[in-house]
Amino acid sequence: MNLSVLYRGPLASCNYDCPYCPFAKRRDSRAELDADRTALGRFVDWAARNPDDDRLCVLFTPWGEGLSRSWYRDALVRLSHLAHLDRVAIQTNLACRLDWLDAADRRTVALWATYHPGQVRRETFLGRCARLAELGVRFSVGVVGLPEHLTEARALRAALPADVYLWVNAAEGQHYTAAQETEWSAVDPLFGYSVRPHPSAGAPCRAGETVISVRGDGSVRRCHFVDTPLGNLYDGSYRAALRPRPCPNAACDCHIGYVHLKTLPLYDVFAGGVLERVPADPRWGVPAAALR
Template sequence: MHLSVLYRGRLSSCNYDCGYCPFAKTYDTRAALRRDAADLARFVDWAAAQTTGLSILFTPWGEGLVRRHYRDAIARLSHLPHLRRVAIQTNLCVGMRWLDEVDRDKLALWCTYHPSQVSRDAFVARCRELDRRGVRHSVGMVAMHEHLDEIEALRAQLPAATPLWLNAYDERPADYYDDAQIERLQTIDPHFRYNLEPAPSLGAPCLTGESVISVNGDGDVRRCHFVAAPLGNLYDGSFAAHLRARACPNARCDCYIGYAHRSDLPFQRDYAGGVLERIPAMLGAGAIGGAASARIAAAR
């Protein structure tokens, strides 16, 4: 058995101030940070005590890597013999020295570029440093109108094998993207339309609740972040009796960390070995990035 765990604790603070994000420049109290650190330590202890295979993705509301307890947790988890992958969503704002303590064969980073918060050159330099250190990573952006040229410029600067994924702008009106813009964005991310126009989910087969679970700071287990019904608790083991194949109960799922686990969509195949960190299968990563870079260079 292999279990993938999506962990989202109490952390909600972020050092960035993106206009489209509800957590921009929010602050956790010291008490909240202490509680988050204690919750995280408990979770890491649980993971260390397991004997079956694990993969873990941290999906904090805020920025986790600016907090020492997340960096330390990732380092410890990466050295567990039964852990296949530990990954975290991050804006990649922190330095790289902490990576010296991590087993980089098991680490992956899901990195988001925010043009209003950091220069492209600085962000790309960090990505190249990850490459130099051998750290698996994907890069992504929110595809806002004002950033379309920036998306193409970023694709051209990133190493060809670095996958660049795109999320549709959440607050868009119905006609926000025209056909030409969608074609531009699909040149960068061939899976963009799955995020832009989510397929109906109700009744669709999904691995969440079977081999994928969501866990909060209290250890409450749900099948995913987007289904409220509890399956039990991680720490008393009550969730395990409820793991089984099941269909999605929601009308639609418009977030990658949800729909990527649907077996009727291509992500389990196209992202084999990298679903949690949003990295296409090895051949796909280089081919997608290289083809997009070539087309953009030719257009210029």
């Protein structure tokens, strides 16, 4: 079968101090880092063995910044060369060096990059994006839709190549007026999917069927937002629990969750790039006004 795995280990440290993030400038202890490295290595070994003979896609969604740690870079390189793995991607602030990508299979590896105004110069971030484009690495770029980020988001959109999708995540707790939604939608034509929660109670979802969430200890859940375990990855006990099932939550308001709802058309919008958030049609990279 085709199985997408969202992996989140115990890593929770980040080199940025964004005021809207609970993991800003958090430092993991050496013991915590060692535990994260061991857990990630175990997961990569499982993916390499592929005991159930699946076609795999993997997205790393660390609480902290993974690419500042060598074991995440090494994991992406190793996984990218597996014949049974179609895509391996990671959410990142793109603050790391990029020379490690020389060793990766750039047909398979992808980056979901977030620009954090105030943490990095726009020119520096754009330089890293340009390097990814030179290397032929698939990537999307995004920002958190805070009012104070709108000017930077517009400038970033203007500077990026037209075929690079710039997504905007609605800020948690932020109320958007109709005018504000229009402003942000001019940057990201798909912003409407992020700006309001999607009713999901009883709705069919791929999570728990062809998409799973895995924690560092191997415990498997249908997604990051449903805490009921399905079993464990390493003893195979999760396997019998995979089946079509409705969402038990009232609403879903995070892209890595609602993208898998069968009631939304996002698997068509992001066909071939669901995990890295790259739309199938490059026109989505163009501001909405240019599409009219």
